[in-house]
Amino acid sequence: MEPWGANLYGDPCRDCGYVWSLTPYEAIRQVEELPGRFSVLLEGRTGSERHPELAWTPAAYVSHVTDNLRNWAERLAGARLAGADHVPGYDQDLLARARRYDEIAPAAALWSLRGAVDAWVESVSAALDHQVVLRHAARGIQRAEDVARNNAHDGTHHVWDVQRILSHWDRSLST
Numbered sequence: 401m402e403p404w405g406a407n408l409y410g411d412p413c414r415d416c417g418y419v420w421s422l423t424p425y426e427a428i429r430q431v432e433e434l435p436g437r438f439s440v441l442l443e444g445r446t447g448s449e450r451h452p453e454l455a456w457t458p459a460a461y462v463s464h465v466t467d468n469l470r471n472w473a474e475r476l477a478g479a480r481l482a483g484a485d486h487v488p489g490y491d492q493d494l495l496a497r498a499r500r501y502d503e504i505a506p507a508a509a510l511w512s513l514r515g516a517v518d519a520w521v522e523s524v525s526a527a528l529d530h531q532v533v534l535r536h537a538a539r540g541i542q543r544a545e546d547v548a549r550n551n552a553h554d555g556t557h558h559v560w561d562v563q564r565i566l567s568h569w570d571r572s573l574s575t
Contacts, residue, residue, distance in 0.1 A: 401540045405550055409557075416560035418553045424528055424545040427552035428521055431469070434555045435514045438462050441562050447506030449569040451561075455493070458565055460501035461558040462509040467495060468554055469516040472547050473523035479532045480523075487536045524548050 402408075406420040413420075422430070438458075447459030456464065471490065478484035504512075527544035534542040542550070 402538045404539045405546070405553070409553065413553060413557065416553075416557040418556045420549055420553070422549060422552065424524070424548040427545075427548040428524060430552040431517055431524075431548075431555055432521060434465060434559070435510060435517055437559050438465075438513065438562065439510055441559070441566060442506045442510065445506065445566065447509070448502065449565050451565040451568045454561060454565060456496065456561075457502055458562045459504055459506045459509045460496060461562050461565075462506070462513055463499065463501040463504050464492060464496060465555050465558050466509065466513045466516040467499070468492075469513075469520040469551060472551055473516070473520040475534060476523045476527040476532055476544060476547060479534055480527055480530050485532075485534050487534045487542065489536070489538045520551065524551075 409415070409418070411420045412418055442458055442462070445458060447462075448457045450457060475484075475487045524544060524547065528548070530544075532544045534547065536542045
């Protein structure tokens with residue numbers, strides 16, 4: 401099994417500071433805050449700013465978070481509603497290329513994120529109530545509470561990535 405969560409990122413996360421001991425309901429609240437956090441960061445920005453160490457733009461990171469939340473919401477719903485508990489992995493970079501993340505307008509990415517968050521909150525909440533357990537191809541057993549924390553970390557980590565991009569961009573403009 402591949403390392404994941406605190407085993408991979410540290411507790412708290414070495415980069416973004418995410419604390420893995422949150423309750424699943426605290427993780428849900430963090431995910432609910434993502435559209436507002438990204439909106440504040442992208443206000444007055446093109447969404448196409450770059451950082452030399454990161455492959456994606458701010459708008460692309462928002463699109464990735466959106467797709468990740470949708471994917472996990474769908475997988476949890478599939479397990480709860482139909483007993484489909486197997487979760488294959490996916491290649492996030494291949495998805496980014498297929499969806500052309502870098503061509504998605506920031507306003508559209510934020511709009512899409514809000515819908516994904518709403519669907520994710522509904523799905524995760526129901527999965528927690530029903531104690532859904534998934535079998536991930538690379539990570540093994542993923543309980544609904546694990547998914548809630550993992551997804552909250554993903555979103556929080558990518559807020560941190562966007563902050564890094566924009567700070568780098570601002571510094572490069574001032575020199």
